[in-house]
Structure formats: structure tokens, C-alpha cells
Amino acid sequence: MDRARLGSLRYRIAHLVYLVIYPIPWFFDGVHTIDVVGSLAGLISFLALYFSHNPLRPRLWQGVAIAAIAFAMSPFHAIWPVIFIYAAATIAGTTPRRRAQAAFGFLLLALAIFCWLSGRHWPDIVFGATFGFASFMGTSLMNDLAVRHAQLLEAQGEVRALAASNERERIARDIHDLLGHSLTVIAVKAELAERIAPTHPERAQTEVHEIAETARQALREVRAAVRGMHGASLPHEVERARSALASAGIALHNEGSADGISPSQDGVLAMALREAVTNVIRHSGAANCYIHLFTDKTGVAMMAVEDDGQADIPFARRPSIAEGTGLRGMRSRLAAAGGMLDIRHGTKGLRVTATLKAS
Incomplete structure (x- = not known):
């Protein structure tokens, strides 16, 4: 049983306290066997019906049947309108709400007519109507x-599932960017070390040491990414880009500075720079790479990465731009931080521009 239904059931059990009112006249006026037997039969029928329905979705006929039991118990010299309270509570749980209200109004009218036709005293009408109305309103509320609580629990479950999904996507993007860059650098340096080993063994040894350090750094960054703290920074990424590009035979030209970029922008742009440089090394075939960094007066930071890998291809004949996993991850990360990504052909090659407002 879910929490909402369990809470409603507990409320209904506590609601049975009103039944202690039923036999009060017996203590003052005496009681006959027929009163006890008839009352027990009526109470058993009432309790069986009262607990037979869904606490949150009772049927209208069940409320009407409980009211009929109350009328049937009227001859047994007890405060029979107390059963009417439970009829009102049961009807209050039915849907739609307008039908429940109409049924309760009909029940009040039936109570008045029954008391008038059977010669009951007016306190029976007042008691049944007053407490029935209070029960109807309280149960409706x-x-x-209970329904709102169930909806809230369902919404919380959806939020948790969505958060878990977003976290998995974030980790996948970070690991893709981290490993994609690091493995590209390792592959480039390994090829370089293999090529120069016969003629420059000392330099080849240096490259091998850098490969090992790159692998250790990648492992640290993957662990940090899983913890949610990749710790990337623009100055660090610019230097890493310089080293990685040099190993691939690509010259880096850096314009601007990361000094004016706020800490809230730094990490996001650093990860974007890493992915952009990785793409230059893997796909561009360029000889030069240009990184532009600046911040305008409003605090908007812009980073552009451009290569000259298509300088010999006429602009009109350049292939269309296809976004892979890395570029889509970069776009998603920037969008989540309130930024934008623009990818287009520049004057000499591909130009990737990331724009991000200060948070």
C-alpha cells in the first residue's frame, strides 16, 4: 500500500472515534435486547462497507448504502445520525467533485425528509447535518x-530520474572530452617518438615520458570528472593545447588573455577549448591553429578556435560541417551554462566560437 492510501486509511480508522457517541442514550434510558442486536447487525454491516472500498476512490453507492444503514438503525434508541457522518465522509471521496457535492446535498434533504416523516426530533437533523457537513468538508480536504501528496511523490521520482539521467550525460560528455583529448595527444606523441627514435633517441625518450605523464593526468581527470569536479582551467588548457599541437606539427597562435574571464565561465570554456583543439589535431590537417580569447564590457566571454586546414579549398567547395559526439557535448555543456556555440567555415578553415555570459 502506498503512503497516500495508508495515510487515508489511518485517518478513517481514527475517524471511528465518533462511534462512542452512538450508545450514550442507553446509559440514561436503559437498553433492550433488540436494540443491542439490531445495533450490532447495523454496525457490522456498516464497518464491512466502510472498509471495503479504496480509501481514495470510494464509490457513490457505498456512501448512499451507509446512509441507508444509518436510517435503518434509527429505531434502536441510540444516536443513529452518527452513522450519517461516515456516509458524508465516503461520498466526499467520490469523483467528480460536483457529483459528490450534489449527492451530499441530496443526502441532507433525505435526512430532513426521513426525520419529518418518522417523527424524529429536530436534534437528529441538526446533529446529522452539522457533523455530516464537517465530515464532508474535512474528508474532501x-x-x-493525499492526491497532491501522491502527485508530489511521483514528480519527485521523475525529477530524481531526470537528474540521474542528466548526471550520466554530464559524466559521459566529460569523459569523452577528457579521454578524447588525452588519447589523441598520446597517439600523436607515440607516432612522433616512433618516427624520431632512430635519429633522436633522447627526444624520443622525452616524448615517451610525456606520454606516461599524459596518461596519468588523464586518469586523474577522469576520476575528478566522475566526482563532478573536473578542475579544468583556461590557462592550463591553453598550455596543454600548445604542447599537443606542437607534437602534431601544428603551430599555436594565441590572441587575448583569460585574465578577464570569470571563474564561472573558465571551466566551461576550458572544456570547450579542449574538444576544439582535439578536433583540430584529429581532423583538420592544419599547419596553424588560432585561439582568440576576450571579454567585453558586459562580462560576456568569447573564445574562438580556428585552423587553416582548408586554406587551399575554395569556400564554396568545402564539405558540410557534421557535428560528432564531442561537438554536440560541447554545445550541450555551453547551453546548460547559458552560452552558445557557433561552428562555421572561417577564412582558412573551420572556426568554432563559444560565447558565455557571466553567471
């Missing part, structure tokens, strides 16, 4: 709260 309780059911509304």
Missing part, C-alpha cells in the same frame, strides 16, 4: 491533500 484530506483526500485533496
Whole structure:
């Protein structure tokens, strides 16, 4: 049983306290066997019906049947309108709400007509109507709260599932960017070391040491990414880009500075720079790479990475731009931080521009 239904069931059990009112006249006026037997039969029928339905979704006929039991118990010299309270509570849980209200109004009318036709005293009408109305309103409110609580629990479950999904996507993007860059650098340096080993063994040894350090750094960054703290920074990424590009035979030309970029922008742009440089090394065939960094007066930071890998291809004949996993991850990360990514053909090659507002 879910929490909402369990809470409603507990409320209904506590609601049975009103039944202690039923036999009060017996203590003052005496009681006959027929009163006890008839009352027990009526109470058993009432309790069986009262607990037979869904606490949050009772049927209208069940409320009407409980009211009929109350009328049937009227001859047994007890405060029979107390059963009417439970009929009102049951009807309050039915849907739609307008039908429940109409049924309760009909029940009040039936109570008045029954008391008038059977010669009952006016306190029976006042008691049944007053406490029935209070029960109807209280149960309606309780059911509304129970339904809202169930909806809230369902919404919380959806939020948790969405958060878990977003976290998995974030980790996948970070690991893709981290490993994609690091493995590209390792592959480039390994090829370089293999090529120069016969003629420059000392330099080849240096490259091998750098490969090992790059692998250790990648492992540290993957662990940090899983923890949610990749710790990337623009100055660090610019230097890493310089080393990685040099190993691939690509010259880096850096314009501007990361000094004016706020800490909230730094990490996001650093990861974007890493992916952009990785793409230059892998796909561009360029001889030069240009990184532009600046911040305008409003605090908007812009980073552009451009290569000259298509300088010999006429602009009109350049192939269309296809975004892979890395570029889509870069776009998603920037969008989540309130930024934008623009990818287009520049004057000499591909130009990737990341724009991000200060948070």
C-alpha cells in the first residue's frame, strides 16, 4: 500500500472515534435486547462497507448504502445520525467533485425528509447535518491533500530520474572530452617518438615520458570528472593545447588573455577549448591553429578556435560541417551554462566560437 492510501486509511480508522457517541442514550434510558442486536447487525454491516472500498476512490453507492444503514438503525434508541457522518465522509471521496457535492446535498434533504416523516426530533437533523457537513468538508480536504501528496511523490521520482539521467550525460560528455583529448595527444606523441627514435633517441625518450605523464593526468581527470569536479582551467588548457599541437606539427597562435574571464565561465570554456583543439589535431590537417580569447564590457566571454586546414579549398567547395559526439557535448555543456556555440567555415578553415555570459 502506498503512503497516500495508508495515510487515508489511518485517518478513517481514527475517524471511528465518533462511534462512542452512538450508545450514550442507553446509559440514561436503559437498553433492550433488540436494540443491542439490531445495533450490532447495523454496525457490522456498516464497518464491512466502510472498509471495503479504496480509501481514495470510494464509490457513490457505498456512501448512499451507509446512509441507508444509518436510517435503518434509527429505531434502536441510540444516536443513529452518527452513522450519517461516515456516509458524508465516503461520498466526499467520490469523483467528480460536483457529483459528490450534489449527492451530499441530496443526502441532507433525505435526512430532513426521513426525520419529518418518522417523527424524529429536530436534534437528529441538526446533529446529522452539522457533523455530516464537517465530515464532508474535512474528508474532501484530506483526500485533496493525499492526491497532491501522491502527485508530489511521483514528480519527485521523475525529477530524481531526470537528474540521474542528466548526471550520466554530464559524466559521459566529460569523459569523452577528457579521454578524447588525452588519447589523441598520446597517439600523436607515440607516432612522433616512433618516427624520431632512430635519429633522436633522447627526444624520443622525452616524448615517451610525456606520454606516461599524459596518461596519468588523464586518469586523474577522469576520476575528478566522475566526482563532478573536473578542475579544468583556461590557462592550463591553453598550455596543454600548445604542447599537443606542437607534437602534431601544428603551430599555436594565441590572441587575448583569460585574465578577464570569470571563474564561472573558465571551466566551461576550458572544456570547450579542449574538444576544439582535439578536433583540430584529429581532423583538420592544419599547419596553424588560432585561439582568440576576450571579454567585453558586459562580462560576456568569447573564445574562438580556428585552423587553416582548408586554406587551399575554395569556400564554396568545402564539405558540410557534421557535428560528432564531442561537438554536440560541447554545445550541450555551453547551453546548460547559458552560452552558445557557433561552428562555421572561417577564412582558412573551420572556426568554432563559444560565447558565455557571466553567471
